[in-house]
Amino acid sequence: MRILSSTIAAIGFLTATIGSASAIDIQQVTSPGGIKAWLVSDDTVPLVAVDFAFAGAGSAQDPEDKPGRANLLSSMLDEGAADYDSVAFQTALRDSAVRLSFDPSRDHFYGDMQVISANLERGFDLLSLALNEPRFEQEAMGRMQAAIVSSLRRELTDPDAIAGRLWSETAFPHHPYGRPANGTPESIAAMTRDDLVAARGTFGKDNLMVSVVGDIDADTLGPLLDRAFGALPDHAALTPVPDVEAATGQTANEQIATPQTSIRFGGPGIARKDPDFIPAYVMNHILGGGAFSSWLFEEVREKRGLAYSVYSYIAPYDHTAVFGGGTATRNDRAMETVDVILQQLQRMANEGPTEAELEDAKAYLTGSYALRFGSSNSTARQLLAIQLEDLGIDYIDGRNALIEAVTLDDVRRAASRILGEGKPTVAVVGAPAG
DSSP, X not given: OOOOOHHHHHHHHHXXXXXXXXXXXXXXXXXXXXXXXXXXEOOSSSEEEEEEEETXXXXXXXXXXXXXXXXXXXXXXXXXXXXXXXXXXXXXXXXXXXXXXXXXXXXXXXXXXXXXXXXXXXXXXXXXXXXXXXXXXXXHHHHHHHHHHHHHHHHTTOHHHHHHHHXXXXXXXXXXXXXXXXXXXXXXXXXXXXXHHHHHTTOOGGGEEEEEEESOOHHHHHHHHHHHHTTSOSSOOOOXXXXXXXXXXXXXXXXXXXXXXXXXXXXXXXXXXSTTHHHHHHHHIIIIISTTTSHHIIIIIITTOOEEEEEEEEEEOSXXXXXXXXXXXXXXXXXXXXXXXXXXXXXXXXXXXXXXXXXXXHHHHHHTGGGGGSSHHHHHHHHHHHHHTTOOTXXXXXXXXXXXXXXXXXXXXXXXXXXXXXXXXXXXXXXXXX
C-alpha cells in the first residue's frame, strides 16, 4: 500500500524530469551477487526510483479455487516484516521517506520503491524485509481482506466492472486469464496465511527484472541490489500457464438495473514479437486508441452522440494477444452502439485508413513518445516494460523509426489479421432495449 504523508508527498515534487527519450543513457549493472538491473543515473534531484517485476508471477498463477491470491499478497507485503509489526513498518517507511507499493497484473507481479538518495541504504533494507520476511499477521490480513472484499462487493454493482469480468470469462473459459484477477468476496475472505506464503514462492532471482532511475551510480547500486534481492531463492516456483486464443463470435449478456449499459468487445490480437505488432499498434490508434481523433470516437460520439467515450486497445500478454475495447451508453441505444462499433471494425478490416490518417497517427505516436519519460518514475516503468517484453536495451533509440516505417499496406495487413477473420466476442451488461 502506498504511504501518504507530508514527507512522502514532498518526494513527488522532487521527481526528476529526465528529458527526451533519445537522450537516455541506460547502463547494465550486475551486482556482486549476480542481480542484474538497468540504470539511468540522473542527479538533478536527490531521488531514486526502483521498479521491479517478478516475470510470470501475476494473477495467472492464482490457483483455480483461489482467485485474487496475488492481489491479496500485494496488499500484505508492506503490512509488517521481520521485527516490525504493521504499524512499526509503516512508521519506518514514513520516517525514512520511502514509498513502497506492489501490484500484480495478469502476467507479472510488480513492485516499486521511491526513496530520497540520503536514505538509500535504509530504503533497500526495508524493501528487502518486505520481500523476504513479511509477517502476514492475522490482524493485518483480516484488515486487508475486509478492505478488498468491500471493494469487490462494490464492483458487483458496477456495470463496467461486471462487463470486464464477463468478457474475460467468455473469451478465456477454463483458462487463468478468464478468472477474476482481483478475486471474489468469497475467495478473498477464505484466504489463509499459508496461501500468501505459497504465493511468495513465485518470487525468485531467475524471474526478477529491475530498473533504477535517479541519483545513484552503478558502483553504489550493485551492493544495494544484493541487499534488497540477494536473499531471494534462485528459482521461482511457477505453475505452467498454457497458451490460449481469445474466443470469437460469442455474445454474453447480464441484466442489471442501471440507466447505462456497459459494452466490452474483443478477440485475438497480435503478439509483441510479431512483425505486424507495430502496424497493429498504429492501426489501433486510428481505430479507437486516439482519444479524440479515432474512427470509433467520430462515429459513436461525434456523429451519433451514443456515448461519452469509446476506446480500443491491443494487449500482448505472455500467453495470448488481445484486441479489445469498450464503451457505456444509454440502455435504449446500447444495441445500436454495438452495431456501429462492429461496422467500424469491419470497415477497418476491409478498407484500412487513408494516407492522411496514417501520417497523422505516426506523427502523434512518435511525437508523444518522449512524454513517457517525463519523470524518474515513468522512465523506470518504461525501462522495466522494455525488459519484460525483451525488446532490447537499444529499443528506445529505434522505436520511432519502427513507427515511421509503417505503410498503408502494413496497416491494412495487420487490420485484416486482427479484424477480418472473425467477429469479436461482445459482453453487454445493463438493461439494453431491443
